[in-house]
Amino acid sequence: MTNNFYQQKENFFNLWAPYYDCLFTTGFYQGIHKRLLEYVELEENAWVLDIGCGTGRLLNRLAAEFPTVKAIGLDLSPLMLRRARAQNPFRKRLIFVSGNAESLSFADEQFDAVFCTISFLHYPHPQQVFEQVSRVLANGGRFYLVDAYGGEKNHLVSVPWIGEMRWYNRQQREQLGTEAGLSAIAHHYLLPGILLTIFSTHTEQS
Numbered sequence: 001m002t003n004n005f006y007q008q009k010e011n012f013f014n015l016w017a018p019y020y021d022c023l024f025t026t027g028f029y030q031g032i033h034k035r036l037l038e039y040v041e042l043e044e045n046a047w048v049l050d051i052g053c054g055t056g057r058l059l060n061r062l063a064a065e066f067p068t069v070k071a072i073g074l075d076l077s078p079l080m081l082r083r084a085r086a087q088n089p090f091r092k093r094l095i096f097v098s099g100n101a102e103s104l105s106f107a108d109e110q111f112d113a114v115f116c117t118i119s120f121l122h123y124p125h126p127q128q129v130f131e132q133v134s135r136v137l138a139n140g141g142r143f144y145l146v147d148a149y150g151g152e153k154n155h156l157v158s159v160p161w162i163g164e165m166r167w168y169n170r171q172q173r174e175q176l177g178t179e180a181g182l183s184a185i186a187h188h189y190l191l192p193g194i195l196l197t198i199f200s201t202h203t204e205q206s
Helices: 003-019 023-037 057-065 078-086 126-136 170-179
Strands: 047-051 070-075 094-098 111-117 137-148 155-159 163-167 182-191 194-201
Touching: 023 057, 023 111, 023 137, 023 182, 023 194, 047 057, 047 126, 057 070, 057 094, 057 111, 070 078, 078 094, 111 126, 126 137, 126 170, 126 182, 137 182, 170 182, 170 194
Parallel strands: 047 070, 047 111, 070 094, 111 137
Antiparallel strands: 137 194, 155 163, 182 194
């Protein structure tokens, strides 16, 4: 995939950043985050990574729910990150950095949990993302993947200004996880058409 693909994505989210927290988007993500938190388990002083963090809303909610959690939010868009930093009430525990989910610049087994909420559909190399998540997850760590449900087939669409987007069903998600050394341990619908899949390192299951 050429750099033009990533540049197109970055340009789109830079344009969207000033309007990202509008009423509709806020309500949509608030509903997803509220349901997601019902299934999240984090130990004391857990380290968390949120890939495709946008303006940081999920990490803000996690930090409020879990008072000892420390987290890094990663996004491709500088303007999304600027807004995330500007509205971060947990500066001692949350930081936001620029990066690509397909090439994470973090240490092996650095995080107790990784989140990806409505951004996986944008990644052109999904297996590479799973490999990176598996690498940075600690023993017993969990990967919370939230995205639109792909139905029986793998849906691929190309939208002007946004570029290609792809949706995955349960079986495809599970296969991506298996090939990266992660086990899918649960699926939950958070909203109609929005599916949470929870993955764990294989070592937790042994």
